[in-house]
Amino acid sequence: MQEIPFAIIIAAAQIGAAIALLNGLITAIGQGNIVAKSVESIARQPEARGSIMNTMFIGMAMAETSGIYGLLVAIILLFANPLIALYMQHFIK
Amino acid sequence: MDFSIKNLWVINVGGVDVWITETIINTWIVMLFLIVFAVIVRTKLKKFSDVPAGFQNVIEMIVEAFDGFVRSCAGEKLMFLGNWFFMVFLFILTSNLSGLLGFRPPTADWTVTFTFAIVTFALIQVMGFKFRKGGYIKGFFEPYAIFFPLNVIGELARPISLSFRLFGNILGGMILMTLIYALAPFYLRFVLPAALHAYFDLIAAILQTYIFCVLSLTFIGAMAGTND
Numbered sequence: 001m002q003e004i005p006f007a008i009i010i011a012a013a014q015i016g017a018a019i020a021l022l023n024g025l026i027t028a029i030g031q032g033n034i035v036a037k038s039v040e041s042i043a044r045q046p047e048a049r050g051s052i053m054n055t056m057f058i059g060m061a062m063a064e065t066s067g068i069y070g071l072l073v074a075i076i077l078l079f080a081n082p083l084i085a086l087y088m089q090h091f092i093k
Numbered sequence: 094m095d096f097s098i099k100n101l102w103v104i105n106v107g108g109v110d111v112w113i114t115e116t117i118i119n120t121w122i123v124m125l126f127l128i129v130f131a132v133i134v135r136t137k138l139k140k141f142s143d144v145p146a147g148f149q150n151v152i153e154m155i156v157e158a159f160d161g162f163v164r165s166c167a168g169e170k171l172m173f174l175g176n177w178f179f180m181v182f183l184f185i186l187t188s189n190l191s192g193l194l195g196f197r198p199p200t201a202d203w204t205v206t207f208t209f210a211i212v213t214f215a216l217i218q219v220m221g222f223k224f225r226k227g228g229y230i231k232g233f234f235e236p237y238a239i240f241f242p243l244n245v246i247g248e249l250a251r252p253i254s255l256s257f258r259l260f261g262n263i264l265g266g267m268i269l270m271t272l273i274y275a276l277a278p279f280y281l282r283f284v285l286p287a288a289l290h291a292y293f294d295l296i297a298a299i300l301q302t303y304i305f306c307v308l309s310l311t312f313i314g315a316m317a318g319t320n321d
Binding site for chain 2: 057058065069071072075079
């Protein structure tokens with residue numbers, strides 16, 4: 001009797017992890033925009049290359065944060081799922 | 094496939110269990126490597142000469158490059174932070190690169206990255222107060238007094254995002270490498286991992302170390318109002 005809800009929790013966690021990783025799509029688009037604009041400005045002003053590259057790296061790190069949060073949510077769902085412990089605590093005596 | 098941090102043994106200190114984990118052992122190995130490296134450099138440079146030659150030239154070049162990096166990110170008045178951040182840079186870089194030798198990188202443990210982020214957080218607040226006094230306090234009530242809670246939350250979010258960025262990148266690379274080694278068919282295990290190691294353990298490691306230092310120094314400089 002206990003196996004069916006348990007299997008549903010596992011399946012839902014894995015689907016949730018996959019959905020959480022989908023935010024990589026939007027992060028990649030944002031980072032692509034940053035690089036595209038930086039290349040444009042370097043082409044327009046090649047002497048400012050150093051400071052543009054510096055700002056580009058900082059901006060890319062900022063934009064990457066949301067992607068990293070998605071990865072962490074996925075990792076927590078897969079390897080340290082709090083819902084399984086909750087289920088064990090409430091429904092298995 | 095096991096991505097968790099292994100617990101090697103437990104020491105009981107006065108009723109409190111202290112866990113000696115893989116992270117602690119690997120941190121000690123990295124520290125030992127850095128200390129031996131420092132001692133070797135020190136013994137090689139027994140006599141400092143005013144006109145540098147050979148090995149001393151290389152060392153002075155590295156230190157000067159890092160000083161210039163600190164100057165451009167945080168400003169002239171915060172040059173004394175260069176000592177601390179050179180240590181952070183070397184430690185994080187060595188930790189990240191230790192994944193190449195098959196260790197579990199210490200930076201793939203949130204506690205390590207969060208420790209460095211906490212120190213950065215403290216430096217941001219202390220330097221902000223030291224250099225701007227009233228302006229630092231006033232900065233929390235801008236643009237209106239009602240924004241105070243939002244500003245405090247924004248400050249508290251900094252160490253969390255700073256530590257998770259480094260941690261997530263290194264952990265993600267480690268998980269992908271473990272998956273490749275576990276799941277790739279036999280004939281793919283010779284060429285493919287080398288290319289992926291070059292990206293995840295070399296380029297991403299150096300880039301994330303650089304970004305951690307740049308962001309820390311920029312935050313401190315912006316709060317202290319010394320960078321222009």
